[in-house]
Amino acid sequence: MLRVGVRADGLPWAYRKARGxxxxxxxxxxxxxVRSLGVRLEVREACLEALESWLDSGRIELAVGGIQTSxxxxxxxxxxxxxxxxxxxxxxxxxxxxxxxxxxxxxxDQLRSELVGPSGQLSLQLLPLADKRQFFSAAGPACFxxxxxxxxxxxxxxVLHPRTSLIAPFADRLAGELVWAIAxxxxxxxxxxxxxxxxxxxxxxxxxxxxxxG
Numbered sequence: 486m487l488r489v490g491v492r493a494d495g496l497p498w499a500y501r502k503a504r505g506x507x508x509x510x511x512x513x514x515x516x517x518x519v520r521s522l523g524v525r526l527e528v529r530e531a532c533l534e535a536l537e538s539w540l541d542s543g544r545i546e547l548a549v550g551g552i553q554t555s556x557x558x559x560x561x562x563x564x565x566x567x568x569x570x571x572x573x574x575x576x577x578x579x580x581x582x583x584x585x586x587x588x589x590x591x592x593x594d595q596l597r598s599e600l601v602g603p604s605g606q607l608s609l610q611l612l613p614l615a616d617k618r619q620f621f622s623a624a625g626p627a628c629f630x631x632x633x634x635x636x637x638x639x640x641x642x643x644v645l646h647p648r649t650s651l652i653a654p655f656a657d658r659l660a661g662e663l664v665w666a667i668a669x670x671x672x673x674x675x676x677x678x679x680x681x682x683x684x685x686x687x688x689x690x691x692x693x694x695x696x697x698x699g
Contacts, residue, residue, distance in 0.1 A: 533584060541561075554664045593609060595659060636653045637695045
């Protein structure tokens with residue numbers, strides 16, 4: 486049995502369709518992984534903070550669903566190799582951030598530099614969200630001016646919420662990689678996952694779940 490924690494707000498990497506079926510880029514990958522390992526899959530859904538706590542306690546072996554790499558996360562957990570490069574986008578004033586690990590001084594400096602130039606001034610407040618769906622709720626517009634999100638995930642959320650607009654002002658200058666977080670010190674599992682991810686099946690999944698081709 487491989488117990489996998491899935492980020493509940495992980496569209497398009499992991500999400501439930503209208504009839505409740507759990508699908509997405511990472512779900513396809515995980516299902517392929519368990520077939521390769523010859524084990525059964527148990528999925529548990531939660532917010533990102535809960536998933537990381539479950540990794541610490543050993544309640545799950547793996548966490549997936551559009552999780553970006555960060556130095557803080559790498560110190561806390563074993564991380565797989567990057568399986569997909571993503572690019573941050575946002576509105577001119579970005580307030581909501583769905584991944585608190587991204588809330589660093591470096592990110593604030595990068596945003597200020599990108600939005601107003603190295604010598605410009607910008608009053609910027611970045612607020613962590615437990616779940617992206619808070620931003621898209623009825624109360625969201627009154628609380629936030631924008632959401633910092635990867636362009637790849639943002640395109641899917643914008644389809645579901647057509648009253649929002651997605652802009653990509655940073656091109657490739659603010660980019661990161663998606664990873665899987667692995668519980669404990671299971672070096673063998675980490676090596677297996679990295680070798681399995683290196684087989685190069687991501688482009689087809691990216692075209693299907695993000696570009697929505699075919």
